[in-house]
Amino acid sequence: MKALILIIVGTALINNVVLNQFLGICSFLGVSKQMKASVSLGGAVIFVITIASAVASLLYTYVLAPLSLDYMKTIVFILVIAALVQIVEMFLKKKSPAIYNALGIYLPLITTNCAVLGVALTNVQNSYNFVQSVFAGFGTALGYTIAIILLAGIRSRIDEQAVPAPLRGAPIVLISAALMSIAFMGFAGLTF
Amino acid sequence: MNKYFERLYNGLIKENPTLVLMLGMCPTLAVSTQAINGVGMGLSTTAVLILSNVVISLLRKAIPDQVRLPAYIVIVASLVTATELLMHAYVPSVYEELGIYIPLIVVNCIILGRAEAYANKHSVGLSLMDGLGMGLGFTVALTLAGMVRELLGAGKIFGAQVLPASIKPIGIFIQPPGAFLVIALFIAIMNAIGIKTRQRKLVESGCDGCCATCSSACGKKEEVAEK
Numbered sequence: 270m271k272a273l274i275l276i277i278v279g280t281a282l283i284n285n286v287v288l289n290q291f292l293g294i295c296s297f298l299g300v301s302k303q304m305k306a307s308v309s310l311g312g313a314v315i316f317v318i319t320i321a322s323a324v325a326s327l328l329y330t331y332v333l334a335p336l337s338l339d340y341m342k343t344i345v346f347i348l349v350i351a352a353l354v355q356i357v358e359m360f361l362k363k364k365s366p367a368i369y370n371a372l373g374i375y376l377p378l379i380t381t382n383c384a385v386l387g388v389a390l391t392n393v394q395n396s397y398n399f400v401q402s403v404f405a406g407f408g409t410a411l412g413y414t415i416a417i418i419l420l421a422g423i424r425s426r427i428d429e430q431a432v433p434a435p436l437r438g439a440p441i442v443l444i445s446a447a448l449m450s451i452a453f454m455g456f457a458g459l460t461f
Numbered sequence: 462m463n464k465y466f467e468r469l470y471n472g473l474i475k476e477n478p479t480l481v482l483m484l485g486m487c488p489t490l491a492v493s494t495q496a497i498n499g500v501g502m503g504l505s506t507t508a509v510l511i512l513s514n515v516v517i518s519l520l521r522k523a524i525p526d527q528v529r530l531p532a533y534i535v536i537v538a539s540l541v542t543a544t545e546l547l548m549h550a551y552v553p554s555v556y557e558e559l560g561i562y563i564p565l566i567v568v569n570c571i572i573l574g575r576a577e578a579y580a581n582k583h584s585v586g587l588s589l590m591d592g593l594g595m596g597l598g599f600t601v602a603l604t605l606a607g608m609v610r611e612l613l614g615a616g617k618i619f620g621a622q623v624l625p626a627s628i629k630p631i632g633i634f635i636q637p638p639g640a641f642l643v644i645a646l647f648i649a650i651m652n653a654i655g656i657k658t659r660q661r662k663l664v665e666s667g668c669d670g671c672c673a674t675c676s677s678a679c680g681k682k683e684e685v686a687e688k
Contacts, residue, residue: 289637291491295570298486340546343564344538351534383487383568390561435653439483440645447641454636 280408288450293384307421311414313372322406325389472594479602484570490640499607501555503600514580514592
């Protein structure tokens, strides 16, 4: 149990997917404009990455590894993720319109979010088993959600400030992200 | 100017994928810790981009419109896997250094973006030059970011000591925060000298940063926003 909690803390805070690994930067910079959208996207990302890492882990352990098709993992994972997002979207639309309305429009965006593929590949690299993969996926997505919500909060304050002209737009957002990244480096000091 | 060279100029300067279009930010931020990594990542992406543009341009009449995106993804993923295996065999040091970011070339927005915006409408020769131009533009931007970060963070360029040892390098620049700072600086300089980038769109919609796959999602999002 302790090992699993360590995986979550490690992936969510210490090796934060956005601020330390630079995965999912597009949506991190784009969607953090609005707080409400950031919360919804965060929810959708947690949902998809957790399921995708579970499916990818099962596929790798029971299909790719026994057939020694290890080198096919990039192709298989990207297709599975794309199909999975479609299925999740259709399922939610039918079974749970409330969740679909909150998350639905962000689901297709997630297919191209490199964090999903990144987690699946990192899990294989670290030779995590099924349970560890699911926890690592959940932790990574949680880290993404924390980062995007924090940035959305910071940006709503920046909007009220007089920013020097050349820094308006992307530069000031990137500088805020740099400061957050410095703050998150402090988590590297966490020891258990 | 000959139309083939026009593609090169377009990729390198006019529509530089990283600095002007702001595509492919993830690898730009992640691997620019050293100039040499920028070159490695840039050239491997260039190879994939040229080949994917050529293959997609060759198949542009054969691929049905409805399934074009999955088809592109399969083509790009196969090319990336081949590149990854070749790099593992012939340049193991670069392979180790770039790690997970090599397979992640699959989801690099530049590649699917060029397939959708250029290669599926133009001849093989032009698509090849477009891939070369865009790839070199990406390589130049990555190498430049890598050089700045390496110089400030380690006092070196391409591994050679440049700053005298008495000047202590600013270590934060080769750490993750340095990536955000250097790219912010690049864009701020471009803003200050009046080069227009597409950053406003990227930062405000979150759509342009990703490739064509999410264009439908962006349409939907705008509809919802209007309601």
